[in-house]
Amino acid sequence: MQLKLKNVLVIFTILSTLVAAITAIMTYANLQPTQSFLNSWLNSYIFALVVMLPTSGLIFIVMNKLVELLFSTLTNIQQKLLHGVFMAVVMESVMAIVTTVVNHEYVTFAQYSRLMFSSFLYALPIGLGFSCLMVFVIRPKLQRFLAQPTTNNL
Template identity: 40%
Template sequence: MSKNVQKIGVIASLVIIIGGFLTLLMTWRNIGFIDGFIVAWLSSFALCVLCIAPIGGGIAFVVNRLVNLIFPALSYVKKNIVFGLVMAVLMESIMAVVTTINLHGFMVLKEFVDFWLATFISALPAGLAISVLMSLVIKPKLAAFWAKPV
């Protein structure tokens, strides 16, 4: 298997595992474990992947640049933690918007904000824990993996 296919496989696996888990939490918070839960969750998950996968790399690139620019004196580990926390908040915000619209449709702004906030807050602890794990363990391993020649 080529190195490029392996790299795509690693990214796809991370998106599926992390995105699937977080959208599961968000869907559960919005509608509970009702009869249509699996269909609602899978549709939210698919929409989130379609929204986040294309823009996630760009967001990560910009956030990484900003962290390095704003905090040049921080150690590599601390920069990775800041990067992970910012990414968690940004990506979960987007996922919460997509999940809220998917489950409730478009509505009055105040109702939307209430549902979005509940959705975002429900997954935030898990997202922050995942971000620290990603920043301290997975991101350095991915960087080494990507640095290997194709």
């Protein structure tokens, strides 16, 4: 298997694990006793993998440009930390909204807000950790991977 394909598979595995962990935590945080965890989690996971993962890639790029533009006086490490925190808060907010909507169809706004905020708080520490992993480890590897010249071994 080519090195580039291996790298893509490794990155995809890491990102899908991140999505699985966060959706599992959020699903567990606002699961009702009558709901099946596996079905609820699977619905949230599939949506997150198909819709949120590509969207988060775009948000990641835009957020990076905004941090570089608005906080150019900060050091590189400070910018990366700020980028990681912003990404975690934005993505966890969106995921909390989506997970709560998927798992709770008929609730009042007050119940929905409580469930959404609860799932956000449960998953935020994991999101912060993964976001920093993304900014400090995965992104540099991805940049090096994309910068390498392509070689055809056919």
